[in-house]
Amino acid sequence: MEPALGTWEAIDTLRTVRAFADRPLEGWALERILNAGRRAGSSKNLQRWAFIVCRDRDHLRELSTTGPWAGHLAGAAVAVALVSPDPRAEGAPLSIAFDLGRAAQNMVLAAWELGIGSAPATIYEHQRAGDLLGIPPEMHFEYLLSFGYPAEPAVLSAPNRAGGRRPLAELVHEERW
Numbered sequence: 001m002e003p004a005l006g007t008w009e010a011i012d013t014l015r016t017v018r019a020f021a022d023r024p025l026e027g028w029a030l031e032r033i034l035n036a037g038r039r040a041g042s043s044k045n046l047q048r049w050a051f052i053v054c055r056d057r058d059h060l061r062e063l064s065t066t067g068p069w070a071g072h073l074a075g076a077a078v079a080v081a082l083v084s085p086d087p088r089a090e091g092a093p094l095s096i097a098f099d100l101g102r103a104a105q106n107m108v109l110a111a112w113e114l115g116i117g118s119a120p121a122t123i124y125e126h127q128r129a130g131d132l133l134g135i136p137p138e139m140h141f142e143y144l145l146s147f148g149y150p151a152e153p154a155v156l157s158a159p160n161r162a163g164g165r166r167p168l169a170e171l172v173h174e175e176r177w
Contacts, residue, residue, distance in 0.1 A: 005113045014109065015155050017117020018072035020148030024055075025077045029114050033147060034080070036110035040103035043095035049103055052081040052133050054144075059132070063121075063144060066129040070121035076146035079121070080107065081133055086140035104145060117150040 005013070025033075030053070037051060054060055055078050064074035073079050082104055087096040108118045121144045123129045135141060150156060 007109075010109050010112050012160070013157075014112050015117070015158060016119045017148070017150045017155055018119045018146070019151040020072075020075045020077060020117065020146070021151050022075075023077065023149045025116065025147060025149075029111075029116060030078060030147075032114065033107045033111050033116070036106040037080075037082075037103040040099065040106045042099040042102070046099075048084050048096055049100055050083040050139070052083060052135075054079045054081070054133075062132055063129060066125040066132070067121055067123045070123065070144070072119050072146050073121050073144060075148065075151075077148035079144045079146050081135075081141050081144045083133075083135060083139050083141045085138065088140075100143075104143065107145060107147075111147050115149065115156055116147055117155065118145050118147045120145055 034051060034053070037049070038047075042048065054063060060076060060079055061074045063079060064070050064072070082100050084096045084100055087094065104120065111118050123142055123144065126142070130141070133141070
């Protein structure tokens with residue numbers, strides 16, 4: 001399949017999608033998304049992550065109740081839990097969270113290129129969600145990504161909102177603060 005977007009276009013047009021069409025993801029599309037996460041760079045190439053794929057509608061509904069802003073998981077075609085060793089454990093490298101962020105962004109951008117929307121869900125009920133996912137005690141997770149075709153396809157071509165991002169002049173400092 002030919003890529004639909006270039007890198008900058010994907011970054012510039014990316015939208016968070018929380019309402020999904022009732023349509024499953026094709027197997028090859030999910031594999032591309034997961035491979036995008038797998039291909040993310042990681043500190044010392046340790047690749048200290050695992051992904052749990054959830055497709056079962058009842059399971060997605062249960063997971064959608066583990067955080068106040070996780071409701072979009074219930075309507076997703078797929079959710080992916082991002083799992084790693086506990087970054088708060090003594091001696092754990094601080095880079096784990098950074099590495100997971102890179103993997104997540106790769107997945108989100110790969111999905112967007114394919115016309116698939118996504119949204120992150122922060123988990124607040126860690127024990128319950130961990131039990132639902134069968135996460136071993138030495139592992140940790142805080143986020144799930146929902147994926148699905150947008151319920152409203154126009155979101156794929158919606159223009160950037162005026163004032164949606166701070167200007168570079170407010171963010172960038174030369175040499176020193």
